[in-house]
Amino acid sequence: MPAAKNAKQAAPSADEFRQLIAAWADDPVLFVKTALQATPEPWQAKALEAVRDNDKVAIRSGHGVGKTTYLAWLVLWWLMTRHPAKIAATANTAHQLSDVLWSEIGKWHRRMPEVLRRLLELKSDKVEVIGVPDSFAVARTARREQPEALQGFHSTNMLFVIDEASGVDDLVFEVGQGAMSTAGAKTVMTGNPTRTSGYFFDAFHRMSASWTTMRVGCEDSTQVAPGFLAEMAQRYGAGSNVYRVRDGHPLDYRVMHPATWHAEQDRSNPQATAHTRDIE
Numbered sequence: 001m002p003a004a005k006n007a008k009q010a011a012p013s014a015d016e017f018r019q020l021i022a023a024w025a026d027d028p029v030l031f032v033k034t035a036l037q038a039t040p041e042p043w044q045a046k047a048l049e050a051v052r053d054n055d056k057v058a059i060r061s062g063h064g065v066g067k068t069t070y071l072a073w074l075v076l077w078w079l080m081t082r083h084p085a086k087i088a089a090t091a092n093t094a095h096q097l098s099d100v101l102w103s104e105i106g107k108w109h110r111r112m113p114e115v116l117r118r119l120l121e122l123k124s125d126k127v128e129v130i131g132v133p134d135s136f137a138v139a140r141t142a143r144r145e146q147p148e149a150l151q152g153f154h155s156t157n158m159l160f161v162i163d164e165a166s167g168v169d170d171l172v173f174e175v176g177q178g179a180m181s182t183a184g185a186k187t188v189m190t191g192n193p194t195r196t197s198g199y200f201f202d203a204f205h206r207m208s209a210s211w212t213t214m215r216v217g218c219e220d221s222t223q224v225a226p227g228f229l230a231e232m233a234q235r236y237g238a239g240s241n242v243y244r245v246r247d248g249h250p251l252d253y254r255v256m257h258p259a260t261w262h263a264e265q266d267r268s269n270p271q272a273t274a275h276t277r278d279i280e
């Protein structure tokens, strides 16, 4: 073994580094374990591999299962293993994007070994790969009045990341559709299934043939406090929509408040004039 390997600093040589990156490119779970020194939940491991193997991945889940963390890992994995790599990230609110997703990216970036960490420069709305032109992740707010969050991005390795996608206005997806459907581009959406219509909802229903989908319940993640669901069941009832959504299940019309049901119907069918379905 060369003397350099016994030196105190554990920094890999340029050759070792290239080998590591090549191994990580096809193994996001290995990347998370070795580069970020994290232990993915089984669902997170499965979902990381789903993005490696598929272009369109949608995950509906319960509250606090680790989906923002999962997206932060994806962003770092993509930037470290694709050159060039471009990521457009958005979320239902500016708060969710900047204070939650971007801060989660920062948290895991800080945990990377120095030799890797210095390859990325974190800014408030951007992560840049040092020395690689056109390689970055950018945070773009999604609002109906500003629907171009996902529009106009192109790259050999393009990744679209949408957190709390259920709350993102459909116009944002409509405007971004061209870029998102470019050959080879990948899209990953996560969210609580809070609505019964719209782009995120459709991924699990009428458009499900185009998407690889997962449901993650609170019981599937050790990140959720054990008493959380029991408390929700006690407070709202295990059959209530509040409970269902918190656990990643779709809304149940039978337990929906009439006003909400009507609002959802109006959104999915603006022409609807009569609502004949029974509401309990």
Ligand SMILES: Nc1ncnc2c1ncn2[C@@H]1O[C@H](COP(=O)(O)OP(=O)(O)O)[C@@H](O)[C@H]1O
Binding pocket: 038, 039, 040, 041, 044, 061, 062, 063, 064, 065, 066, 067, 068, 069, 070, 223
């Ligand atoms: N595999 C993991 N290992 C360690 N911490 C994790 C892991 N997954 C999630 N977390 C932490 O658990 C908390 C909740 O995760 P988060 O991604 O915010 O959940 P969600 O977006 O589903 O509500 C965060 O503090 C996050 O950093």
Ligand SMILES: [Mg+2]
Binding pocket: 067, 068, 069, 100, 163
């Ligand atoms: Mg989250």
